[in-house]
Amino acid sequence: MLELARPLAERAAAGRPLAVATVVAIDGSAPRAVGATMFVDADGAVVGSISGGCVEGAVVEACHAVLDGADPAVVRYGISDEAAMGVGLMCGGDLDVYIERLPAGDRPALAAARDGAAVSVGTIIAGPRGLIGTRVAELTDAQLRDSGAENISAARIRAEHDAHARSGRSVTWHIQCGPIELSVFTDVAVVAPRLLIFGAVDFSAALADAGRLLGYHVTVCDARAVFATPERFPGAHEVVSAWPHVYLARTAVDERTVVCVLTHDLKFDVPLLELALALPVAYVGAMGSRRTHARRVRALREHGVPEVNLERLRSPIGLDIGASTPAETAVSILAEVIAVREGASGRSLSGTDGPIHRDHAPNEPASLHTRSRPIGSV
Numbered sequence: 001m002l003e004l005a006r007p008l009a010e011r012a013a014a015g016r017p018l019a020v021a022t023v024v025a026i027d028g029s030a031p032r033a034v035g036a037t038m039f040v041d042a043d044g045a046v047v048g049s050i051s052g053g054c055v056e057g058a059v060v061e062a063c064h065a066v067l068d069g070a071d072p073a074v075v076r077y078g079i080s081d082e083a084a085m086g087v088g089l090m091c092g093g094d095l096d097v098y099i100e101r102l103p104a105g106d107r108p109a110l111a112a113a114r115d116g117a118a119v120s121v122g123t124i125i126a127g128p129r130g131l132i133g134t135r136v137a138e139l140t141d142a143q144l145r146d147s148g149a150e151n152i153s154a155a156r157i158r159a160e161h162d163a164h165a166r167s168g169r170s171v172t173w174h175i176q177c178g179p180i181e182l183s184v185f186t187d188v189a190v191v192a193p194r195l196l197i198f199g200a201v202d203f204s205a206a207l208a209d210a211g212r213l214l215g216y217h218v219t220v221c222d223a224r225a226v227f228a229t230p231e232r233f234p235g236a237h238e239v240v241s242a243w244p245h246v247y248l249a250r251t252a253v254d255e256r257t258v259v260c261v262l263t264h265d266l267k268f269d270v271p272l273l274e275l276a277l278a279l280p281v282a283y284v285g286a287m288g289s290r291r292t293h294a295r296r297v298r299a300l301r302e303h304g305v306p307e308v309n310l311e312r313l314r315s316p317i318g319l320d321i322g323a324s325t326p327a328e329t330a331v332s333i334l335a336e337v338i339a340v341r342e343g344a345s346g347r348s349l350s351g352t353d354g355p356i357h358r359d360h361a362p363n364e365p366a367s368l369h370t371r372s373r374p375i376g377s378v
Contacts, residue, residue: 001106001121002170002189003037004048005113008102012110017042018102019063023050024074024125024172024185028093035170035187039102042067051077051095062099072100072133074125074183096172098125098185100133113189116217120165122158125172126183136161136184150178161186192217193282194253197236198244198272199262200227203287206326207260209235210334216258221247223268245271248279257281258337260317264288270299277309283337285317319346 001008001020011018023036031052038048038056040063050059055077062075078094106121113119122136128147131139139154157175164171164186172185195211197204200222208218218236222228225241233239240247244263253259259276263269264287273296276284288296293315300310318332319339339346 001037001102002109002113002119002187003035004039005110005119005189007047008039009107009110009114011039011041012102012104012107017067019066019099020102021050021059021063021097021099022185022187023095024098025096026093027078030093030095033170034172038063040064040067050097055095055097059097059099062097066099066101071129072098072125074098098123103133103135105135105138116191117189118191119189120161121187122161122165123185123187124182125185127177127180131182136186144177147180148178149180149182152177157182157184160184193256193258194219195258195260196221196248196251196253197260197262198222198248198268199264199287200224200229200232200239201262203262203326203329205233205235206330207262207333208233210327210330211235211258212237214334219251222263243271244268245275248272248275253279253281255280255282258283259285260333261286262317264292266296266299269296270303273300273313274303274305277305277312283314283340284312285314285333285336287317288315290316314340 001022008018008020018039018041020037020039023032023034026034031054032050036050038046038050038059040046040060046060049056058077066072074096076094076096109119109121124131124134124136124139126132128149130147131143134143136158139157141154144152144154152175160173160175161184164173165188168188168190170186170188172183175182175184193216195216195218197207197218197220200220204220208220211218212235219238219240220228220233220236221240221242221244223241223243228239228241230236230239248259259281261269261272261276261284269286273284273286286293286296296315297310297313314336317336318329319336321328321332321335323329323332336346338344345352
């Protein structure tokens with residue numbers, strides 16, 4: 001749901017009836033991740049995608065049924081369906097999709113996610129019929145008792161939801177309540193990760209455009225005020241005129257932040273990279289030829305940068321895809337950023353084995369995002 005916070009918030013504010021379909025679990029390979037959302041309004045308009053076209057038609061029908069009064073439910077689509085050729089996933093996976101009519105009470109969460117805030121919404125998606133569709137934030141002990149869920153409190157379920165939300169990824173999880181098991185979907189919208197681009201050059205403009213498309217909050221910084229202007233970088237959320245290392249020292253970064261140094265000028269690069277390589281950021285890359293790289297590394301060593309820090313530097317920046325234009329170079333850089341983030345090889349898929357789509361972050365327990373059994377479904 002939160003994936004489409006902006007269009008959902010707009011339609012919800014107008015009071016339009018909406019049916020929302022969200023991928024809550026995946027078995028095998030699938031083109032989109034847990035949390036992928038599509039919705040249908042009362043006029044039949046469809047926004048979003050949950051499978052890249054594989055099962056959308058069937059899901060739209062289920063959404064119309066919900067708008068006509070059907071109960072919220074998890075529906076499984078994929079190779080296990082009798083109509084696999086019609087609505088199955090050609091890549092061989094199964095999707096569990098939770099379909100519900102959007103409650104009016106979700107409007108504040110949607111508005112917050114639309115405005116870029118970190119938000120989570122927990123929903124009971126399987127269990128006693130009277131609990132399905134209940135938001136975790138609104139769950140009461142009386143509802144649990146009336147549904148036969150014993151020896152657990154609403155506060156305990158909320159605490160479990162909060163713990164899963166802190167992972168930053170949408171996930172379905174299960175909790176035993178006496179003889180009853182509840183399946184809960186924690187839908188998460190996080191603050192956009194930052195892409196810090198240093199150097200007000202043509203390559204930076206293309207990288208800013210592409211980075212914004214991938215969901216980054218993009219900042220372009222250059223010490224030369226005449227070049228660091230919003231008009232030259234319409235894809236950036238902000239353009240800053242400041243010495244790069246001074247700006248980096250005062251701005252907020254975290255383990256998802258990407259730092260791209262495109263200045264290839266030692267007077268800017270050395271103090272900037274010395275600082276960037278010491279910070280707990282996701283990626284540090286620097287543009288330049290191999291000769292420039294060698295000269296830059298030599299200068300960093302002279303400034304006392306430890307070898308362990310230098311090993312983090314991605315330089316020359318980007319993957320070897322034969323890029324030459326600014327737009328192609330942006331693809332090369334962001335492809336490397338994604339590969340580093342996912343712990344992937346960057347090789348052609350045709351030359352690799354195993355699953356194409358990753359369903360959890362590297363070194364993160366797969367049990368948080370995959371299941372060995374279906375959710376209680378219809």
